[in-house]
Amino acid sequence: MAESVIPTGTDGAEPPLDGRIAALRDEARSALSATRDADGLQEWRNRYVGRSGEVTLLLRSVGSLPADERAAFGQAANRLKNELQASFDERESEITSAAGPAGAIDVTLSGRHPIRGRLHPITQTVREITSAFGAMGFQTFEGPEVELERYNFTAMNIPADHPARDMFDTFWLDRVDEDGDRSILLRTHTSPMQARIMESQEPPIRVVIPGRCYRYEATDASHEWHFYQVEVLAVDEGITFADLKGTLYEFARQVFGPECKVRFRCDFFPFVEPGVEMAVNCFNCDGDPACRICRGSGWLEIMGAGMVHPEVLRRAGYDPGRYTGFAAGMGVERVAMLKHGIEDIRHFYANDMRFLSQF
């Protein structure tokens, strides 16, 4: 038994048994009233009533006493144990209620940092593209992803059975109209919004339309079966090919920086005449034949563009003799890949936080 707990007489002799119990009671009580928090309570419990506590040891010592003293001492030690346990419970509830209703909350602990969300890199790129055009006076519109065949194809000068429909491998919805033709699809490009905008507004028109598109194609490093495009449309009197070049070049400088170079080459789309593809210089090389990104050409195509076909204007109810316009459709993932040097489009939709948290 610890000397500090069981006082001995001044002459070194053991005090009487009930004196030892009384001394331990006094000491334990005053230690209990000095406790201030949960840690202090735990420490007290270990010291007095825990498995190796003073009272427990006292009880264990009963067996070593002379037989005629055991019963009285054992009862007194048990009483002490129960009494101290009751005092402990009381003190514990005093301390807990003094800590306030939340009890266990320690307001001095530092908080946990919440995980901050961020915009997906494609959303960031869409916003960057639309704000570059916004600075040139273009308004942003959105439209349906589930589209009517007549907007996706017919209004864009791609009638049924036109070979140009092969350019767009299409996801059709399982619905046929009264002629037995399929009439609803997941839009293959944002160009149908040209027709929707033109039938609802009069020129002058300057709009950009971001949105998701779907194509029934195999995926690879630069192709996804779903991807974003931003459509650009300007229609007014006197719009020329020079406006198309100037606007798209300015967009490229805004998004890729003032050193960016662009290249226009002839291309075919049934809804523009003439049609072009626009490419920007490769971020990875300067025409290195071994470059995996541009395959040695030094250029990366990011959009199709051209002067709005007179037939598309006519179908929309505009007079092609009076109005002209230009249109473009760019791949947002391709723009993001160029800007950030990303080699594989599939990273964007793999939901890997190691990739996404870089943006």
Ligand code: FA5
């Ligand atoms: C079109 O979709 C035309 N509607 C673009 C257009 C609009 C031309 C207005 C003229 C006037 P194209 O199929 O080339 O064109 O697609 C345009 C861009 O979308 C491509 O340059 C590319 O950046 C992106 N794109 C096309 N297919 C995919 C795909 N499977 N995965 C990722 N991006 C794609």
